[in-house]
Amino acid sequence: MSTHKAALCKVQMLKLFLTSPRCVRITRFHGVCGLSTSTPASSPKVCIVGGGPAGFYTAQHLVKTRTDVQVDIYERLPVPFGLVRFGVAPDHPEVKNVINTFTQTAQHARCSFHGNVRVGKDVTVEELQEAYHAVVLSYGAEGNRTMGVPGEDLAGVYSAKDFVGWYNGLPRNRELRPDLSCETAVILGQGNVALDVARMLLSPVDILKKTDITQHALDALAESSVRRVLIVGRRGPLQVACTIKELREMVNLPGTRPEMEASEFEGIAETLKSLVRPRKRLTELLLKAAIETPGEEELEKRNRAERAWGFRFLRRPLEVLPSTDLIRAAGIRLAVNRLEGDGEGVRAVATGEVEDVECGLVISSIGYKSLPIDPAVPFDARKAIIPNTMGRVQQTAGLYCSGWVKRGPTGVIATTMNDSFDTARTLLQDIGKGTLDVSTVKPGSQGVSALLEKRGVKPVSFSDWEKIDSEETRRGETRGKPREKMLDVGEMLQVARA
Amino acid sequence: MSVASASIQFFTRLLRYRTKCAVPFHAASRILISPYLPQVFGGNKVLLGTCAQPLRQSRQQMAHRQQSWGQICRDRLAETGSLRSEEKVTVYFINRDGRKITTSSAKGDSLLDLVVEQNLDIEGFGACEGTLACSTCHVILDQKVYNQLGPITDEENDMLDLAFGLTDTSRLGCQVCLSRDLEGITVRVPDGVNDMRRSDDAGPTL
Numbered sequence: 001m002s003t004h005k006a007a008l009c010k011v012q013m014l015k016l017f018l019t020s021p022r023c024v025r026i027t028r029f030h031g032v033c034g035l036s037t038s039t040p041a042s043s044p045k046v047c048i049v050g051g052g053p054a055g056f057y058t059a060q061h062l063v064k065t066r067t068d069v070q071v072d073i074y075e076r077l078p079v080p081f082g083l084v085r086f087g088v089a090p091d092h093p094e095v096k097n098v099i100n101t102f103t104q105t106a107q108h109a110r111c112s113f114h115g116n117v118r119v120g121k122d123v124t125v126e127e128l129q130e131a132y133h134a135v136v137l138s139y140g141a142e143g144n145r146t147m148g149v150p151g152e153d154l155a156g157v158y159s160a161k162d163f164v165g166w167y168n169g170l171p172r173n174r175e176l177r178p179d180l181s182c183e184t185a186v187i188l189g190q191g192n193v194a195l196d197v198a199r200m201l202l203s204p205v206d207i208l209k210k211t212d213i214t215q216h217a218l219d220a221l222a223e224s225s226v227r228r229v230l231i232v233g234r235r236g237p238l239q240v241a242c243t244i245k246e247l248r249e250m251v252n253l254p255g256t257r258p259e260m261e262a263s264e265f266e267g268i269a270e271t272l273k274s275l276v277r278p279r280k281r282l283t284e285l286l287l288k289a290a291i292e293t294p295g296e297e298e299l300e301k302r303n304r305a306e307r308a309w310g311f312r313f314l315r316r317p318l319e320v321l322p323s324t325d326l327i328r329a330a331g332i333r334l335a336v337n338r339l340e341g342d343g344e345g346v347r348a349v350a351t352g353e354v355e356d357v358e359c360g361l362v363i364s365s366i367g368y369k370s371l372p373i374d375p376a377v378p379f380d381a382r383k384a385i386i387p388n389t390m391g392r393v394q395q396t397a398g399l400y401c402s403g404w405v406k407r408g409p410t411g412v413i414a415t416t417m418n419d420s421f422d423t424a425r426t427l428l429q430d431i432g433k434g435t436l437d438v439s440t441v442k443p444g445s446q447g448v449s450a451l452l453e454k455r456g457v458k459p460v461s462f463s464d465w466e467k468i469d470s471e472e473t474r475r476g477e478t479r480g481k482p483r484e485k486m487l488d489v490g491e492m493l494q495v496a497r498a
Numbered sequence: 499m500s501v502a503s504a505s506i507q508f509f510t511r512l513l514r515y516r517t518k519c520a521v522p523f524h525a526a527s528r529i530l531i532s533p534y535l536p537q538v539f540g541g542n543k544v545l546l547g548t549c550a551q552p553l554r555q556s557r558q559q560m561a562h563r564q565q566s567w568g569q570i571c572r573d574r575l576a577e578t579g580s581l582r583s584e585e586k587v588t589v590y591f592i593n594r595d596g597r598k599i600t601t602s603s604a605k606g607d608s609l610l611d612l613v614v615e616q617n618l619d620i621e622g623f624g625a626c627e628g629t630l631a632c633s634t635c636h637v638i639l640d641q642k643v644y645n646q647l648g649p650i651t652d653e654e655n656d657m658l659d660l661a662f663g664l665t666d667t668s669r670l671g672c673q674v675c676l677s678r679d680l681e682g683i684t685v686r687v688p689d690g691v692n693d694m695r696r697s698d699d700a701g702p703t704l
Contacts, residue, residue: 057622061621064621092631094626094627094629094630094631095626095631095632097625097626097627097629097631098625098626100627101625243656243659243660244656244659245631245653245656245657248652248653248656277659277664278659278660278664281655281656281659282659412632412660413625413632414622414625414632414633414634417622417625417634418622421621421622
């Protein structure tokens with residue numbers, strides 16, 4: 001054999017490999033496509049409402065477990081991935097790695113994505129039930145719990161959901177324009193969303209500008225006067241809802257120092273021994289930030305810090321106090337609580353004392369809330385979930401739910417992953433047992449497409465999204481960011497159809 | 499040796515090298531996907547991780563963030579002059595259903611790499627692709643093996659705190675780097691990959 005020839009061949013292969021990712025994708029696509037044509041017409045057709053983590057994980061388990069099931073995901077926006085795109089903080093890109101798995105699912109031959117379709121408006125749930133053997137509702141929690149206190153509608157008061165939507169490019173929040181001209185911000189709630197917001201308000205812009213944060217938010221944060229963020233909770237240090245990763249990020253945030261009230265930590269160190277490991281480590285870190293004497297390096301960091309953050313415990317909001325012109329928030333009145341009971345059952349009880357804190361920005365981060373989607377679907381207004389048994393919607397056949405709308409807006413993507421796998425498992429069991437009838441032929445997406453066309457709705461496919469994706473990536477590159485998100489649905493549609 | 503076989507050999511090595519060294523983060527995305535692919539495209543198992551567009555983006559996103567441990571493992575090996583060893587380490591996996599799987603992977607791989615490469619069917623394993631942002635690759639080791647592995651970083655412990663069924667000998671699979679000393683270890687995958695991050699409004703964090 002000629003070594004020269006072999007070497008040449010190697011070089012060509014190397015070139016081919018390094019320069020033609022498209023080639024591989026196309027090969028793969030054809031490969032799988034070939035299989036899809038053998039799917040019988042009477043295969044089970046499942047429709048998923050909502051293209052966030054719950055929807056994609058449900059779809060993943062369905063297509064992976066059964067080789068004949070056909071899954072269509074309907075999403076209101078032209079872009080997929082829900083809170084992975086619009087909720088996960090821009091400085092947590094590693095969390096967004098789940099998008100790779102979702103993309104693989106969406107590109108699967110038996111799975112299709114249909115963006116820009118508003119279920120409940122463009123097409124009803126009943127119509128989807130006609131077209132599919134089963135409908136899985138995984139549309140999440142687009143509302144938020146309100147504090148229900150006077151002054152909540154003053155300028156300078158925002159829900160964390162809207163604030164997060166603003167810096168993450170959710171189209172409906174693009175005009176939020178939060179006023180960041182004050183020095184102190186108060187965040188109500190001590191969960192991970194609260195810490196995300198605190199981190200966004202206090203992070204050096206040099207860090208944020210390398211993330212996929214929207215440019216308008218980055219510009220506003222660069223001009224921000226906020227120097228101090230207080231994170232308020234109704235219970236004590238042993239009940240904080242955030243997790244240790246997020247707390248550690250606060251502790252290590254460059255240019256900031258913790259500003260806590262040492263008195264709020266009295267007696268906490270003594271309880272450490274009795275705590276289970278996660279709570280123990282979290283509390284130890286909290287104590288370290290709050291009351292421990294810092295080492296030399298940390299001391300220097302704190303002395304140089306121009307911004308501060310701190311928890312405030314045992315406080316419940318009573319009223320947002322207005323400025324003299326009654327337009328803006330100027331402070332917040334807090335009721336002072338004390339704790340009653342032990343362990344997990346500990347309750348906050350008002351002492352009757354109140355405290356006023358001066359602040360120009362109030363962000364309530366006390367939880368998301370699911371909303372009903374269609375009169376045809378049962379909804380538990382008190383718990384704000386769809387009543388279900390292991391993902392089967394009660395009193396209906398062929399309706400399922402997964403994710404936040406199934407169990408309430410708590411937990412993290414991995415919790416939703418398990419929960420969605422569970423719902424998919426339930427659905428497949430029902431097919432197996434025959435309680436979900438899949439013997440009739442259903443039109444699936446063809447039926448729905450016809451309806452949508454008649455109504456002038458043009459869905460966005462996954463390959464359309466890929467056009468938006470590459471345009472966003474291109475725009476990001478010019479700014480040294482992983483992407484620059486489009487904020488306008490019209491623009492998204494324009495790029496998708498170009 | 500024919501041109502073809504020499505080339506195939508080179509190509510295979512190249513692919514492995516790229517997968518090992520250039521794209522450590524995305525390995526995990528392949529686990530869930532590989533069953534979708536016809537076996538005839540076996541090569542895709544490797545190619546997918548390197549070529550899909552979103553994968554490259556997340557690599558850029560990650561550039562300024564922490565490296566995956568797999569990469570750190572390999573960097574360490576590189577320091578000692580054996581970047582990529584063909585030497586195999588045998589690992590016995592006890593899967594969620596209690597079944598024992600005998601498998602092996604190259605020295606320098608993490609347990610997460612192994613699960614991905616060997617196509618072990620553990621759905622949801624390694625959701626964040628080895629970037630210490632979740633606890634879905636939680637594994638339980640024997641005490642002796644656990645002791646052998648040495649200290650654990652705060653960041654790994656932070657994630658382990660959220661793992662379902664945490665034990666005293668729990669580790670994250672993405673952080674356990676295979677070495678010759680670990681030949682023949684038994685790794686138990688706990689039932690359920692539940693991330694127990696409980697909080698009132700923990701929200702959209704993995």
